[in-house]
Amino acid sequence: MNKNVLLLILAALLLSSCSSVPITGRKQLSLISDAEVLSSSLTQYKGYMAQATVSGNKVQSEMVTRVGKALAVATETYLKNNGMESDIQNYAWEFSLVANTEVNAFCMPGGKIVVYEGLMKMVSSEDELAVVIGHEVAHAVAKHSNERMSQQILAQYGSNILNSALANKSAAVQSVAGQVFGLGAQYGVMLPFSRKQENEADYMGMVLMSMAGYNPDMALTFWQKMSAGGGASVPELLSTHPSDETRINNIKKNLPKIKQTYYKKSSSSSATFHIG
Numbered sequence: 001m002n003k004n005v006l007l008l009i010l011a012a013l014l015l016s017s018c019s020s021v022p023i024t025g026r027k028q029l030s031l032i033s034d035a036e037v038l039s040s041s042l043t044q045y046k047g048y049m050a051q052a053t054v055s056g057n058k059v060q061s062e063m064v065t066r067v068g069k070a071l072a073v074a075t076e077t078y079l080k081n082n083g084m085e086s087d088i089q090n091y092a093w094e095f096s097l098v099a100n101t102e103v104n105a106f107c108m109p110g111g112k113i114v115v116y117e118g119l120m121k122m123v124s125s126e127d128e129l130a131v132v133i134g135h136e137v138a139h140a141v142a143k144h145s146n147e148r149m150s151q152q153i154l155a156q157y158g159s160n161i162l163n164s165a166l167a168n169k170s171a172a173v174q175s176v177a178g179q180v181f182g183l184g185a186q187y188g189v190m191l192p193f194s195r196k197q198e199n200e201a202d203y204m205g206m207v208l209m210s211m212a213g214y215n216p217d218m219a220l221t222f223w224q225k226m227s228a229g230g231g232a233s234v235p236e237l238l239s240t241h242p243s244d245e246t247r248i249n250n251i252k253k254n255l256p257k258i259k260q261t262y263y264k265k266s267s268s269s270s271a272t273f274h275i276g
């Protein structure tokens with residue numbers, strides 16, 4: 001095939017393989033369906049949960065579930081009100097606290113969010129917990145894993161996605177999922193998201209926590225507190241979420257507008273919100 005024709009077809013394919021991120025409207029590459037991402041990532045998630053120890057701390061576990069559900073409800077309400085509910089039709093939210101002393105939290109596609117007990121030591125209110133869970137929910141809703149897998153497929157298979165890889169796409173997806181979720185020996189250790197995705201998750205997380213009634217000011221103070229030090233060792237969360245000046249400045253810059261637009265103090269859910 002003529003090279004120019006091939007490039008044109010590739011361009012057309014990519015154009016038709018874009019989706020929009022809710023809230024920010026950013027266009028992202030999406031070569032894989034939700035169903036494909038979920039079938040590979042759910043296996044990894046189940047493997048992780050099978051070897052993890054669920055926390056015995058009832059109070060903290062309930063707090064994680066309560067804050068997580070409030071954020072999930074706010075997210076679903078927003079998507080529904082904006083005609084985007086089909087975006088998360090395959091999601092089944094799960095919020096787990098696991099017995100692990102590392103200061104960490106992560107999300108897997110489909111709304112599977114895991115918080116480590118070690119993180120709870122750094123959290124002094126439900127608003128602060130909402131900063132972290134809101135950020136993780138944002139990664140899930142923005143489908144950052146799908147985007148990363150799509151970029152990986154494009155990088156590895158290039159124009160071959162037009163023929164061989166597309167014909168045998170599920171093998172390509174499986175192979176890329178293994179790399180993106182970085183699993184095998186170490187469950188739950190994923191390749192870091194890109195800086196762009198991290199900034200977007202910060203932004204969306206602040207919007208979502210505001211809509212759920214949590215004070216978004218805590219995003220700034222929480223990440224500042226995290227980077228100021230959690231003792232001698234650097235918290236694991238910061239290894240995937242470097243709280244450098246650029247990140248903190250972005251949060252500072254976006255905070256006033258987000259707070260003014262989305263935060264209604266009177267609807268504060270942190271103390272009174274209950275979900276069955």
Ligand SMILES: [Zn+2]
Pocket residue numbers: 135139193198201240241
């Ligand atoms: Zn993140």
